[in-house]
Amino acid sequence: MIQGQISIEAIVVVVFLLIFLGLTISSTLQVQSFERLISDSSADQALCLKTADIVQEIFLSGAGTRAVFEVDRPVSVAASSITVNQTYCYFSGVAVPVSLSKGSIVVSNSSGVVSLANS
Amino acid sequence: MPTAPRYRRAPSKGRVGWARGQALLIEFVGALFVFLVVFLFLQNIWPENFNRWKDETEQQTMLLRANQLASALVESPGYPTDWTTNTVESIGLASQKNVLDADKLAMFAGLTTADYNLTKHDLRFFEYDFLVQIDANTASLDQNIGMVPKPDQSVVTVRRIVVVGGENAVLQLSVFR
Numbered sequence: 001m002i003q004g005q006i007s008i009e010a011i012v013v014v015v016f017l018l019i020f021l022g023l024t025i026s027s028t029l030q031v032q033s034f035e036r037l038i039s040d041s042s043a044d045q046a047l048c049l050k051t052a053d054i055v056q057e058i059f060l061s062g063a064g065t066r067a068v069f070e071v072d073r074p075v076s077v078a079a080s081s082i083t084v085n086q087t088y089c090y091f092s093g094v095a096v097p098v099s100l101s102k103g104s105i106v107v108s109n110s111s112g113v114v115s116l117a118n119s
Numbered sequence: 120m121p122t123a124p125r126y127r128r129a130p131s132k133g134r135v136g137w138a139r140g141q142a143l144l145i146e147f148v149g150a151l152f153v154f155l156v157v158f159l160f161l162q163n164i165w166p167e168n169f170n171r172w173k174d175e176t177e178q179q180t181m182l183l184r185a186n187q188l189a190s191a192l193v194e195s196p197g198y199p200t201d202w203t204t205n206t207v208e209s210i211g212l213a214s215q216k217n218v219l220d221a222d223k224l225a226m227f228a229g230l231t232t233a234d235y236n237l238t239k240h241d242l243r244f245f246e247y248d249f250l251v252q253i254d255a256n257t258a259s260l261d262q263n264i265g266m267v268p269k270p271d272q273s274v275v276t277v278r279r280i281v282v283v284g285g286e287n288a289v290l291q292l293s294v295f296r
Contacts, residue, residue, distance in 0.1 A: 009144050009147075010144075010147070013144070013147040013148075013151070016151065017151070020151075020154065020155075020158065023158075024158060027162060031165055034165075034169070038169075038172070045176075049180075049183060052187070053183075053187075056187050056190070056191070059191075059195065059209075060190055060191065060194045060195050079243075080209075080243035080245075089180075090184065090187075090243060090244070090245060090246060091187060091243065092187045092188050092190070092191035092209070092242060092243045092244060093191065093195075093198075093209060093243065094198045094208055094209045094243075112198050112199065112200060113198065
């Protein structure tokens with residue numbers, strides 16, 4: 001029978017290498033999960049800020065102004081803040097609280113207060 | 120039938136014996152060392168970039184909010200438009216766009232001095248602190264309204280050209296946390 005030989009040192013080194021491989025894989029998976037989280041929250045933040053900007057602009061423009069825009073996820077509007085999933089942002093104005101589903105949104109200022117509704 | 124030999128000839132030596140190999144521990148250690156250096160370097164890059172991204176995002180958000188508040192102050196009369204210290208829901212200082220109403224400006228200064236946090240609420244400005252500075256040619260029209268930032272705080276500043284008391288002036292809004 002053909003026999004081989006391996007030293008204890010080689011076994012130890014291989015074990016160390018396997019440990020480091022495990023650490024690398026775990027670290028990579030963690031980074032991927034962070035990256036996914038950042039990507040999702042950045043998209044939410046972008047939509048939140050866009051909505052807040054539009055609401056603020058309609059508020060400043062005064063009664064009789066109106067705008068229409070699209071959202072690709074649900075948005076909640078409070079008196080002075082917008083929430084998209086776990087992300088929130090503020091605007092300097094006054095709006096009627098409402099929950100909106102994704103789709104086309106109509107923003108209007110009829111009496112100094114901003115109203116939003118799905119169209 | 121020929122059977123497999125129990126041994127192989129070692130070609131380099133030219134004599135019959137066990138064929139042997141050799142691996143040097145120093146090579147393994149060297150490879151491990153290089154791997155560790157690269158691994159630790161990459162491990163440090165990610166948190167550093169992530170923190171830098173967070174700081175830049177925070178700065179951009181502060182700048183956006185500063186522009187929003189400055190616009191609300193100098194372009195909007197507030198809500199209700201004839202607001203007083205008791206009825207105000209959203210503070211605005213404009214009688215026309217970029218023309219500040221002296222009475223509203225005085226009420227805003229009084230509200231801020233009396234209750235800074237309540238004024239932030241009336242400004243719909245919850246997440247940061249602010250300082251409004253009006254710089255006009257006539258010294259009597261100059262005003263500082265709000266909180267003064269500390270030297271170690273991160274500050275974002277925006278400016279608007281306004282008319283106060285019939286004179287051109289600069290409204291400077293500093294936003295900080």
